[in-house]
Amino acid sequence: MKKTKLLNSEAKWGYGLVAPTIIGLLILNIWPFIQTLILSFTNAKKFGSYDFVGLTNYVRMFQSTEFWQATWNSIYFCILTVPVGIILALLLAVFLNSKIKGKVVFRAIYFLPMVVAPVAVAMVWKWMFNSNYGIINDVLGLHIDWLTNPHLAIVSCAVVSIWSSVGYDAVLLLSGLQNVPKTLYEAADLDGATKIQQFFHVTLPMVSPTLFMVIIMRLMSSLKVYDIMYMMISESNPALLDTQSLMYLFYRESFVIGSKGYGSAIVVWTVVLIGIVTALQFWGQKKWVNYDV
Amino acid sequence: MNTNEISAEKTAPKLHSVKKSRNSGKIIIYILLGLGAVLMIFPFLWMLLTSFKTNAQAMQVPPTFFPTQWNFDSYAKALESLPFGNLYLNTGLMIVFRVLTTAAFCSMAGFAFAKLKFKGRNLLFSLILIQMMLPSQIFIIPQFQMLASLGLTNTIFALVFPGIVSAFGTFFLRQTYMGIPDELIEAAYLDGANTWQVFTKICFPLTKTALAAISIFTAVFAYTDLMWPLIANTDLNMMTLTSGLSTLNGQFTTNYPVLMAGSLLSMLPMVALYLVFQKQFIEGIAATGGK
Structure with a gap:
């Protein structure tokens, strides 16, 4: 008797305590998610009522070269940023994990871009990349249109993205490295393994679960890149079409041009794409991620 | 020898x-x-x-x-072109409200999901997981339409709105509450405490580190976010530091000293906080890592 009463009150407290979060999620996320799916089948504009138009938005999307270019740009941006960014972050983490002085200072410096808004970061890089007066062309003694050349602009954006995230990724990897038992290195030392052998045969397998998590996170955020491009590549930039990511296209279609139906279709596609890429990663991880130890 | x-x-x-x-x-x-x-x-x-x-x-x-x-x-020009007083205030209020609601609601839900038994708990928790898997952009158009139909664009509430609750924060704090031993809670019940007291007096004080981490994460995320504030508040006086700064780009396309001065003014408060609480920032954000 007493126990059922206790259970009842426990359940009441349970519902009461999760209520704000669950109601909030339903209103702010679950319902909007369903709404976006519905909107993608309508001709919704900036304001006013709209009609169902079936698959029109998706047909238009899959026939649009701008859309396919944006899809490729998003994937290309991942190819440009993820491997290089992760390798640099891993190197940085290994260095920060060695017995050196001033680790705290180095860590703080590399982490700094994390607390600066990408808008401010993009602003200064845009200035440094300036083709006429930028410090980068001046130092290199070149005259390159870093931000207006259609082939280069996306690479320049990738450089800024890697610069911004390398410290953050390194801090995450560092916490993985610190969990590798010292005894493994001592054993490897006794076996006469060089530092480089130790890295590939001890460090890498041991840190692979953290590495996998960081790669997934970096892939997702690269596929969703928006703010750096929005700031560095303006509407009138000749490199816009060859640079804009899906999220940039989504923003322009939904909130600049104002076709919310079409914009919704783009964002639904982006979610599908992220799902595919993530699934591929989880499928591929069996070959290299080591959860045994 | x-x-x-x-x-x-x-x-x-x-x-x-x-x-x-x-x-x-x-x-x-x-x-x-x-x-x-x-x-x-x-x-x-x-x-x-x-x-x-x-x-x-x-x-x-x-x-x-x-x-x-x-x-x-250039500083004078930047201060003239952007209402920095408002931008600091709006950004500050947005961060304070988001951190407070996140800390309160996520703690409550995190505790309940970790330590209380009730029907449908797993089902409700799966809502949290679903939200975490979806990119925030998929919610943006309907969130904006809701806000617009309520006539609440260009308000502080608009800035706080999508961040009132946090699925990730709930998930993160649930992990922390799961680490609190059940014996501690049972002992408190035996001493005559009720569920609310167990939560507020026994468990909540043990989550300080995690709470600091999620607060810093929430603050930095709110501060650096661009797309939502840009859409929700189009009146310059109601913008955040980030969205306000982005409008400077169009005004002074070629006047880089003004753009740099504006950038510095907008990043100053967060960088100052970072320099003072550097350890908490890095460890807090690293603890919430993967999101």
């Missing part, structure tokens, strides 16, 4: 060379880390130096490294 001598002779140079190669390895690491650090710092330094130059001097070819005379006009 003879053999000992030989072995000592043999090993001594070896040890010496190992130590030497370790030292040279360290020197290489210092050099690489130092070069990297220069690359990390330089853009901020260049921002600072440019902001004190006149526009003519900034565009000088070849550029001069230091300003020939320190000039504060």
